[in-house]
Amino acid sequence: MTEPLLALDDLAVHFKVGSALKGGIRTLKAVDGVTLAVKPGECLGLVGESGCGKSTLALSIMGLVEPTRGEVRLNGTSLAARDRMETARTVQMVFQDPYASLNPRQTVRRTLADPLRLHGVTDKAEVEHRVIDMMTKVGLRPDQADRYPHEFSGGQRQRIGIARALILKPQLVICDEPVSALDVSIRAQIINLLLDLKDEMGLSYILISHDLGVVEHVSDRVAVMYLGRIVEQGGWQEIFEDPRHPYTRALIAAIPDPFLRADPGLARAKAKGEIASALNPPSGCHFHPRCPMRRERCSTDVPVLEPVSTAAGVDAAHVAACHFRDRTA
Amino acid sequence: MTAAPANDAPLLRVDDLHIALQADGRTFNAVENVSFEIGRGEAFGLVGESGCGKSITALSVMGLLRRPLSLGSGRIVLDGEEIQNASAARWRELRGPRIGMIFQEPMTALNPLSPVGRQIAEMFVLHEGASWNEAMDRAEDALRQVRVPSPERRIKDYPHQLSGGMRQRVMIAIALACRPDLLIADEPTTALDVTVQAEIIDLMSELCAAKGTAILMISHDLGLVSNMCRRVAVMYAGRIVESQPAEAIFATPRHPYTRGLVDSLPRLGERARRGRQKLREITGVVPSIVAYPAGCRFNPRCPQATDLCRTTAPPATALPGGLVRCHHHD
Numbered sequence: 001m002t003e004p005l006l007a008l009d010d011l012a013v014h015f016k017v018g019s020a021l022k023g024g025i026r027t028l029k030a031v032d033g034v035t036l037a038v039k040p041g042e043c044l045g046l047v048g049e050s051g052c053g054k055s056t057l058a059l060s061i062m063g064l065v066e067p068t069r070g071e072v073r074l075n076g077t078s079l080a081a082r083d084r085m086e087t088a089r090t091v092q093m094v095f096q097d098p099y100a101s102l103n104p105r106q107t108v109r110r111t112l113a114d115p116l117r118l119h120g121v122t123d124k125a126e127v128e129h130r131v132i133d134m135m136t137k138v139g140l141r142p143d144q145a146d147r148y149p150h151e152f153s154g155g156q157r158q159r160i161g162i163a164r165a166l167i168l169k170p171q172l173v174i175c176d177e178p179v180s181a182l183d184v185s186i187r188a189q190i191i192n193l194l195l196d197l198k199d200e201m202g203l204s205y206i207l208i209s210h211d212l213g214v215v216e217h218v219s220d221r222v223a224v225m226y227l228g229r230i231v232e233q234g235g236w237q238e239i240f241e242d243p244r245h246p247y248t249r250a251l252i253a254a255i256p257d258p259f260l261r262a263d264p265g266l267a268r269a270k271a272k273g274e275i276a277s278a279l280n281p282p283s284g285c286h287f288h289p290r291c292p293m294r295r296e297r298c299s300t301d302v303p304v305l306e307p308v309s310t311a312a313g314v315d316a317a318h319v320a321a322c323h324f325r326d327r328t329a
Numbered sequence: 330m331t332a333a334p335a336n337d338a339p340l341l342r343v344d345d346l347h348i349a350l351q352a353d354g355r356t357f358n359a360v361e362n363v364s365f366e367i368g369r370g371e372a373f374g375l376v377g378e379s380g381c382g383k384s385i386t387a388l389s390v391m392g393l394l395r396r397p398l399s400l401g402s403g404r405i406v407l408d409g410e411e412i413q414n415a416s417a418a419r420w421r422e423l424r425g426p427r428i429g430m431i432f433q434e435p436m437t438a439l440n441p442l443s444p445v446g447r448q449i450a451e452m453f454v455l456h457e458g459a460s461w462n463e464a465m466d467r468a469e470d471a472l473r474q475v476r477v478p479s480p481e482r483r484i485k486d487y488p489h490q491l492s493g494g495m496r497q498r499v500m501i502a503i504a505l506a507c508r509p510d511l512l513i514a515d516e517p518t519t520a521l522d523v524t525v526q527a528e529i530i531d532l533m534s535e536l537c538a539a540k541g542t543a544i545l546m547i548s549h550d551l552g553l554v555s556n557m558c559r560r561v562a563v564m565y566a567g568r569i570v571e572s573q574p575a576e577a578i579f580a581t582p583r584h585p586y587t588r589g590l591v592d593s594l595p596r597l598g599e600r601a602r603r604g605r606q607k608l609r610e611i612t613g614v615v616p617s618i619v620a621y622p623a624g625c626r627f628n629p630r631c632p633q634a635t636d637l638c639r640t641t642a643p644p645a646t647a648l649p650g651g652l653v654r655c656h657h658h659d
Contacts, residue, residue, distance in 0.1 A: 049522035153614045183378045183615055184549050185586075185630075188593035188608035195607075210523055217595030217605065241601055254527035255597055256556035270531075271524045273478075274494050290524075 003076050004037035005171055005204050006061065006091075010070035011035070013056050017279065028279050030056040032228035033070070035305075038172065043198065043205040045219030045236065047212065047251065049275055053228040054208050058174045061206070063087050074172075089119060092165035096177035098157035102149040108135070108160055109145040112167050119168055130167065137200070138163045139193060155186035159193065166197065174206045179214065191218065212255055216240050224248045227278055227286040230305060234318030244308045244320040246291045247271065285322070293324060339366040340408060340510055340543050341390065347401030348385050348394065350618065357618050359398065360386055361567050367511065372534065372544040374554030374575070377564035378615055383547045386564075387513050389413075390545065391430055392420040408510065425456045429504030429542075431533075433516040435496035439488040445499045446472070446484030452506035471502040475532060494525040501533060508540050515547045530557055551590055555579055560650065563587050566616055566626035572651035583653040585631045586611070625656065633657045 013031040018024060031053045038044050048054045059065040061072055063079050072079040074090055095101035102111060112131045121127055132142045138159040149157055158178065165173055175194065179187040191214060198205060209215050215222060215236075222239040224232045224247065232245040243249045250271035271290040276282050282289050288298040305319040309326045348360035360382040367373045377383045388394050390405055392415060405413040412423065424430075432438040440448055449471050450464035459467065465484070472480035475498040488496055497517060504512055514533065518526035534557050537544050548554050555561055555575040562572035563584065571584040582588040589611040599606070613630040616622060625643050628634040637656050645652045 049524060155614060184551075184590060185378060185593065185611040185615065188610045189612075191595070192608050192610060212523075213595040213597050216597055216600055217608070237601055240597065250524050252597070254523045256527070256530070256550065256553040270527055272528070274492050274525055275522065 005040045005042075005075060006036075006038040006206075007073040007076075008034050008036040008057075008061070008070070009073065011057070011060060011067050011072060012069040013053075013060050013065055014068040026279055029228050029281070030278060031060065034225075034228075034230055035070075036223060036230070036233075038204050038206060040171065040204055041198075041202055042220045043207055043218055045215035045222040046206055046208045046225060047210065047215055047222060047248075048225035049210060051227075051275060051278055052225045053278070054225050055176060057225075058093065058176055058206070058208060061172075061174060062091055062093055085119065089168045090170055091172045091174065092168065092170040094158075094161050094165045094173060094175045094178050097181045098154055098161050099149075099181070101161055102157060102164075104149050107146050107148055108140070108163075111149075111160060111164055115164065115168055134163045134167050137166070137197065139189075153186075154182050155189055158182060158190050162190075162193065162197070166201065166203075169201065170203070172204045172206070174208070176208045177210070178207070180209070180211065187214075194218065212240075212251060224251070227276065227281050229286065229321065231287065231322070232320040233305065234308075234315070234320075238315065238318040242308075242310070242318075244318070244325040245287075245322045246293055246324075247287045248320075250290070250292075293327070295323070297323060338409060340369045340371075341367040341545070342404070342406040343386070343390065344404040344406065346386065346389065346403035346405070348382065348389055349399050349401040351397040351399070352619070357621075358401065359567055359618060360389075363403070363564075363567075363569055365562055365569065365572065367543050367545060369510070370538070370541045370543055371560070372537070372546060372558040374546045374548065374558035374561040375564060376548060376551050376554050376561060378549055380566075380615060380618070381564040382567045383564050384515055387430075387515050387545060387547050390511075391424060391428060391513060425452055425509070426507040427509050428511045428513060429507070429509040430513045431497070431500045431504050431515065431517045433519050435493065435500045435520075436488060438500060439496060441488055444485050444487055445491065445496075446486075449499065449502050449506055452503060456507050467506075468502075471506055472499070474536065475499070475502045477502075493521055494529060497521065497529055498532070501529075501536065505536055505540060505542065509542055511543045511545060512537055513545045513547070516549070517546075518553070519548070519550075526553075533557075551578070551587075552594075562651075563590070566621055567618070568626065568654065569652075570627065570655070571648075571653045573648060573653075574650045577648075577650070583648060583658045584627075584655050585633055585657075586627045589630075625654070 011031055011034045015028040015030060016025050017028050018026045046054050060067055109131055112134055113127050116127050135142055140159055179190050207218055219236045222236050223230050226247050232248045243252060249269040253269040273290045284299045284301055285303050288294045303321040303323050305321045307314045307316045308318050308320055344364050346360060346363040347358055350357045350359040363386055375383045385398055389400055394400055400413055404411055446465060446468045449468035453459040453464035453467050469480050469484050472483055477483050477495055477498050518529050546554055546558055555578055558575050561575050561578045562569045565586050571587045579591055582591050592609040593611055611630055622629055624640045625638045628638040643654045643656045645654050646658060
């Protein structure tokens, strides 16, 4: 088996919140024991709602948050043992809001050239060549290089954000909700661009999104997160065609699709109530208060990720953390 | 104009609405030729991207246009009464008992210094002359109706103590408190998580159906709107480019912009059925109001544009249950 590009091993990130004088210090388990791997050239879709820990997970992969437990390994080496600059050349990030994530006082040229200079590309002609080459790759015109972010539309700004992430030729790019801040008619352009660049440059992606349509379209494998834990993981087709965790089903049922509204199974799968606070998660299975198929043991026994059974036998690549993962109705 | 309308007359008729925007000493038409009707108890959707004029259309129906926006021309008829030039006092009588509104971000729409129960009760005191005691009891019922858990305690909570979904429920309770004829919902779930969004939409549809309240739903999400509305109108750059029954707008979109929107989004299950297809892009960007193109405003982005499209604004062509504004709609 090939060595995964990225491996998370029982990663946990806990934050201390509150004060000793007022109600005491409490622990917020933003990420709580996540094990994941991303192979070279693969796109992993990471799905979950706000507060489930997906952004904290992204930050810890970037080395911007210290893990409380477990480790992040890039190309087999622990992040803690790696040179920070080298990590930056391996992992880059595309942010959600192209209005907030670009420096308004830097031209496109400078935004793209700075990382190159910082990482030791000092030859002026080469910097210029790589900046122009990158701009062309993401669909910007070279003559726009001396413009400032405010002169661009949202979609073009996201292209600049993508160019900045790719200019150091990273192996892994974390895309955190890359299209949700964009106008609907612009989203397809950016999704197509991300897919083209992935093939062209041999990139791996972690695509963080709550838009399941986008995740299904782009991902090779999908992981679903709920309150700091992965609750289901598998190939895109298994997750979308045969979801086993009730939360995954609820997410799919929540998508407004005029062609699916006649399906009565979907109405039953909808989740009730709201996401609990990560400060005080429910006992047992975190999802049990909202789950349409909960039983007594769900409030006491914590389910772990285990392979699901299918008609063709046990599918080791498709795991779900639910006591009733193999129940059909 | 308060003659009793026939029962089949529409509840709301917006007729040739123009909204003017003053900027840099010039006047722009932010909304042009917008006409639509909403029947009693009907859910009607207005879809478009940011800046297309959908939200200010809703504001004009609420009488809430403020400088630099103003009503240019056109009529807004609610239940047979022309309201576009109503006095401030008349508007206060309409907002609440006749028209309720829900906004995108409930935190900015609620008063942060007042308990939510009081904000709901205010509706009964102001519009129905109830005493505060009676009104607070009714507010508790209203919270129960929007399925806020333990309403007897929640009634004393301030908005910051509630989650986003709960706040939006409170907004719905306020908007529907006096059983209005029309509920205007402007991106009511955009700030919410997807599973919560599904619950809020179901709740809104259910309560409105029970009370016979019509809905004007405003959103950028064509899927969401077609799911809950019977008819849908699509706006682009200040004009309605197409309106059709919800099923038809997805199955047989007639305007190239609508077709682009329907085709450009990855649909769930599509990849499993046909493999990964390249998404059909709409090229270019949404035009700015200061530089709307001549003729059809979609023409610079349209694959079918001809010289006619670049010079002449397309007239409305009637469709079964709607219209399309395109020279080449076949």
